[in-house]
Structure formats: C-alpha cells, structure tokens
Amino acid sequence: MLRAERWEKTSNRGATIWFTGLSGSGKSTVAVAVQQKLIEIGRVSYLLDGDNLRMGLNGDLGFSAEDRSENIRRVGEVARLFADAGVVALVPVISPYRADRDLAREIHVRAGLDFHEVFVDAPLDVCEARDPKGLYVKARAGEIKGFTGIDDPYESPLSPELIVKTAETAVEDAAALILGLLAS
Numbered sequence: 001m002l003r004a005e006r007w008e009k010t011s012n013r014g015a016t017i018w019f020t021g022l023s024g025s026g027k028s029t030v031a032v033a034v035q036q037k038l039i040e041i042g043r044v045s046y047l048l049d050g051d052n053l054r055m056g057l058n059g060d061l062g063f064s065a066e067d068r069s070e071n072i073r074r075v076g077e078v079a080r081l082f083a084d085a086g087v088v089a090l091v092p093v094i095s096p097y098r099a100d101r102d103l104a105r106e107i108h109v110r111a112g113l114d115f116h117e118v119f120v121d122a123p124l125d126v127c128e129a130r131d132p133k134g135l136y137v138k139a140r141a142g143e144i145k146g147f148t149g150i151d152d153p154y155e156s157p158l159s160p161e162l163i164v165k166t167a168e169t170a171v172e173d174a175a176a177l178i179l180g181l182l183a184s
Helices: 003-010 027-040 050-055 065-085 098-110 124-130 135-140 171-183
Strands: 015-020 045-047 088-092 115-121 162-165
Touching: 015 027, 015 065, 015 098, 015 171, 027 045, 027 088, 027 115, 027 171, 050 065, 065 088, 065 098, 098 115, 115 171, 162 171
Parallel strands: 015 088, 015 115, 045 088, 115 162
Antiparallel strands: none
C-alpha cells in the first residue's frame, strides 16, 4: 500500500518531532505532554524515548562518540519507519552532535517525511538542579566519564524549527507550541 493511500485510509499523517537538549532539560517531560495532547485529538503517536531504546534496540552500544552516532542513526531510521506508517514519532534523545541530528533529518527528507527539530533549551545549572537520575552528581564526582555537558560536548542546533526554554516555559505551553509544528 502506498503511503498516501495508507495515510488517507487511516486518517493519519506521519511526522517526526525530534527533541534534543541536555539531560534534565525536559525533553521527555515535554514529549509526554505532546503525546497526551495528540491522544486527546485522536492523532496516533509513539514515544521513542532514548532511555528505553538504549535498553533494547541499542543495548549493544556504549557512549563513545561512535556509539552515540550509531545510536542516533538507528533511532532516526526507526522514527522514519513510524512516520512512514502514519504515526507521529516523538523522539526525546540528547543527540549531542549536530551532524548526527542532521543525518536523522536527512533520512526523513530523502523519504519525503516531515522532521521537526525542537531544541529543549535549559541552562546547565537548571539541568543539574533537576538531575532526575542523579547523573550530574555522578559525572561531577568522576563516576561517569564522557557525560554530555560536563566532559563531553553538546552542540546546540543552528536552526531548529522550535526552541523551547523549559526554565521559562510551562510544559503545557511548550506542548501547545510543538503541536503547532504539526499544523504547518
């Protein structure tokens, strides 16, 4: 079945919303809020959370630069498949390297699918204060090496479709802004 026919018959249009930012920036929190809003309006979506993918599909990967790139490549391919099926793929992953995010976008562009990069921007001190998993404390203590934002770089997007400053924006407001991307 062709994509257009599948989307028409199911009344769904696929897309990928790629949430990038530091650990603790609010990527997953905002993505969950977006998913809830999509459910409320009857739009099919699926949350491809980085932590869950690292336990399964990408369980064989570590955190070297090469493994991080491969992680993002795989996630980009899976998101493309979901989007092609008519699902809005919500992808909250740190994805620290600009080139990897650009590749995820290119995978979608080549397939003729919508890809929206959302930079979930929160200052490092805010992320550290939130520290939902205690990772910054471990990284500062030297227990975690190569931690993004501490001793490994995070390359901010140059031209994301949307920047959400979670230290200043309520989760519900952020979700509403992101839903606007799907309307365009």
